[in-house]
Amino acid sequence: MDYDELKNLQERVAYFTKKYMPLFQYTHNSDQTPLFDDKNNTCRFCGKSSPKVTFKKKAHAISELIGNKEFVSRNECDVCNEQFGNSFEDNLSKYLGITRNLSQIHSKKGVPSYKSESGKSRVDFTNKGIVIQDIEGSNFIEMKENGMLIHSVRQSYSPLSVYKSFVKMALSVLPYEYMFYFWSTVKWLGEKSDATSYYDMKDYEWIIERFVPGPRPLSLTLHGFIRNNDVIEVPFYQFVLEFGNYIYQIAVPCKFKDYNLGKSKNKITIYPMPHELEFIKFQFGKIETNFKVMNNPNKIKGEKLDVFMGFENCEIYDGNGKKIDDILKEEGINLKERLKYKPINLNEI
Numbered sequence: 001m002d003y004d005e006l007k008n009l010q011e012r013v014a015y016f017t018k019k020y021m022p023l024f025q026y027t028h029n030s031d032q033t034p035l036f037d038d039k040n041n042t043c044r045f046c047g048k049s050s051p052k053v054t055f056k057k058k059a060h061a062i063s064e065l066i067g068n069k070e071f072v073s074r075n076e077c078d079v080c081n082e083q084f085g086n087s088f089e090d091n092l093s094k095y096l097g098i099t100r101n102l103s104q105i106h107s108k109k110g111v112p113s114y115k116s117e118s119g120k121s122r123v124d125f126t127n128k129g130i131v132i133q134d135i136e137g138s139n140f141i142e143m144k145e146n147g148m149l150i151h152s153v154r155q156s157y158s159p160l161s162v163y164k165s166f167v168k169m170a171l172s173v174l175p176y177e178y179m180f181y182f183w184s185t186v187k188w189l190g191e192k193s194d195a196t197s198y199y200d201m202k203d204y205e206w207i208i209e210r211f212v213p214g215p216r217p218l219s220l221t222l223h224g225f226i227r228n229n230d231v232i233e234v235p236f237y238q239f240v241l242e243f244g245n246y247i248y249q250i251a252v253p254c255k256f257k258d259y260n261l262g263k264s265k266n267k268i269t270i271y272p273m274p275h276e277l278e279f280i281k282f283q284f285g286k287i288e289t290n291f292k293v294m295n296n297p298n299k300i301k302g303e304k305l306d307v308f309m310g311f312e313n314c315e316i317y318d319g320n321g322k323k324i325d326d327i328l329k330e331e332g333i334n335l336k337e338r339l340k341y342k343p344i345n346l347n348e349i
């Protein structure tokens with residue numbers, strides 16, 4: 001697989017409109033909340049039905065880590081839910097790291113706090129906005145003219161497991177009738193990450209990661225695109241997930257439909273989905289795009305993650321021997337309370 005970020009917006013629009021059909025677009029907290037359901041009580045992953053398997057647990061089609069509460073899958077059995085849930089979630093959480101905090105993603109336990117490795121610096125989203133505690137010489141925060149650069153470190157994570165967590169979400173929201181084409185993808189998802197893969201999905205194992213500046217500009221939204229016909233040499237299914245400050249896009253492995261991919265003389269390329277913010281002059285700046293190879297099954301340790309945070313207003317408190325708890329009290333900051341905050345309404349820009 002290959003990619004090309006240099007395509008301009010018009011070319012990308014043409015690529016998507018000519019080669020793909022939009023299959024779905026769901027936005028969290030909108031009027032129509034989809035339930036990913038089939039009527040015959042059969043697990044979309046293992047194909048087993050009740051009473052062989054049970055469907056007691058609430059299966060989130062999209063990870064709760066990124067703020068999902070509504071997108072629930074009714075046809076994921078408890079065994080599959082357990083099997084896929086733990087490992088993928090854990091790796092995804094470590095990969096997203098501080099970005100969940102800075103994008104104010106409300107997960108099951110509220111907005112997570114971020115603590116640096118040494119435990120001496122931390123970021124909390126509070127009733128007074130974002131509060132960052134840091135000590136001199138820690139190199140955690142680098143102040144810039146109109147913002148600050150936060151130097152964080154990701155906890156150890158496996159890139160392949162992170163990629164799989166996106167694939168799992170893409171399959172959870174795919175209309176059921178398409179699941180038939182993805183049986184080998186499901187088998188591959190269930191493989192132990194340290195084992196040699198029987199299915200070889202290497203060509204697919206990367207993500208397009210886009211950073212959108214601004215205070216939580218993106219509502220949790222999912223897009224699915226299916227190739228218009230089987231003659232076109234592009235991946236069969238592309239999935240895009242946007243939330244907070246990030247847009248993630250993957251080509252979902254589908255050996256059944258993509259058996260021809262990569263065999264022709266022309267390299268297969270995919271491009272970032274044109275986003276509505278690219279069509280306007282967005283006040284917070286441009287979208288940054290990264291292409292990341294995610295095929296490493298091993299844990300990556302100590303990966304740096306720098307995030308720039310612009311601000312209009314920043315107050316710096318010097319400790320001056322005071323206890324942090326006292327400073328927080330004086331300023332009326334409650335680390336456990338959240339600022340009431342409305343995301344940007346794109347229609348008002």
Ligand SMILES: [Zn+2]
Pocket residue numbers: 043044045046047048053076077078079080081
């Ligand atoms: Zn199952």
